[in-house]
Amino acid sequence: MKTHLGTLGNLRPTVNFSNYFQAAAGTFWGPRTIPDCQLILLVAGSASFEFAGKCLNLLPGNCLFYGSDTPHRLAISSSGPSTLGSIHFSWDSVSSEAIHPEPTIILHTRDQLVRPAKTYTVHVEGHGDVDMWHFYEFTQLESLFARIAKEFVHQEPGYGSIARGYLIQILTSLIRYQMDKRFRAATEHSxxxxxxxxxxxxxxxxxxxxxxxxxxxxHPTYFAELFREATGYAPKHYLVLERVKQAQLLLLHEPTIEAVAMKLGYSSIHYFCRNFKAVTGLTPTEFKQRNVEL
Structure with a gap:
């Protein structure tokens, strides 16, 4: 699922709701889907976030982005309270008037957390299309989150327009950060x-x-650092991802799952199936069945 939003400079994002608060240990939201998009910044403490078959452990400075039709669950660590900044928003709207998401939030069961996350693409003039990441390690957003939340608490005249301006700063900062990381990764990749x-x-x-x-x-130690910088993964994990990628092609042609596992160097069919499901959210059998259905 991919949504192309248009050119960054032409977008008119609108904040629908924002708060900046401390959540008690063990508090959780979801599994659920929201009608708009959301940015969450962990300011202090720790939490976990589940979506698209993944579970992320969040630390201060971590920022999440996700949109509609993306089942997710956010849980505060049981070890203590956490401070969060949250912004619900629409990407493009003529009006800066907020439309609160609460009436159309939908609760789900945990098995929906494996559904793929919706992707949002922004065109940056002079640089091309950029797919928004779902996870950022970016520590310079706290004050902007706090300012938007303050506008929503006091709701003085023109608060929607001021919140829009702060939100544009946040989204532009995230895209710039992402593009810079992508450039540096390409350099390291070579x-x-x-x-x-x-x-x-x-x-x-x-x-x-x-x-x-x-x-x-x-040297192996230096190489491992370079590899993680360039790909985001340790060499061993990258090997698993490549095996699963090749397995998806082989499963369309090979008669048995065992044959695929053997071709990819697995001595244990159980280990192969576990790796495959961890990456794709499906067992090899489910993958084969899905790809023969009309």
């Missing part, structure tokens, strides 16, 4: 390109970090 190609060419091999580092001519 340094480990040979190891990635080796994994793709022989995903059935149980590659070790020292073996991959030797291909690129780096």
């Amino acid at each position: 340094k480990i390109a040979a190891s990635i190609e080796a994994i793709r060419q022989d995903a059935s091999r149980n590659w070790s970090t020292p073996e991959l580092a030797a291909i690129c001519g780096y």
Whole structure:
């Protein structure tokens, strides 16, 4: 599911609701879907966030973004209270008048948390399309979240327009941060390109970090840091992702799941199935069945 929002400079985002508060230990929201989009900033404490078959452990400075039709569950750690900033918003609206999301929030069962997350794409002039990330490690947003929440508490004349201005700053800051990270990742990617190609060419091999580092001519420790910077994953995890990617193609042609697992270097069918479901949210059997249905 992908929604193209248009050009960044032409968007008129509207804040529908905002608050900045302390939540007690063990508090949770969801599983649920919302009618608009939401940004959540963890200011202090810790929490967990489940969506799209993933569970993220949140620390101060972590920011979440997600939209409608994305089942999710946010839970505050049982170890103590946490401080949060929250903004519900619509991406483009002529009016800055808020439409509160509460009446159309829908509760779900936990099995819906594996549904794919909706993707939002923004066109940045001179740079092309940018898909908004769902998770940011960005520590410079606290004051803007607090200012928007303050506007919603006092609701003085023109508060919607002022909140819109702050929201534009937040969204633009996130997109700039994302583009900068993408540029730096591309630079680092070139340094480990040979190891990635080796994994793709022989995903059935149980590659070790020292073996991959030797291909690129780096010390294993330094290589592991470069690899994570460029891909977001440790080499071992990237190997799993590549195996699952190739498994999806093989499952369309191979007669059995066992044959696919063997081709990809798995000695245990159980381990293969566990890896496959962790990445895709489906078992190999479910994946095969889904791809033969009309």
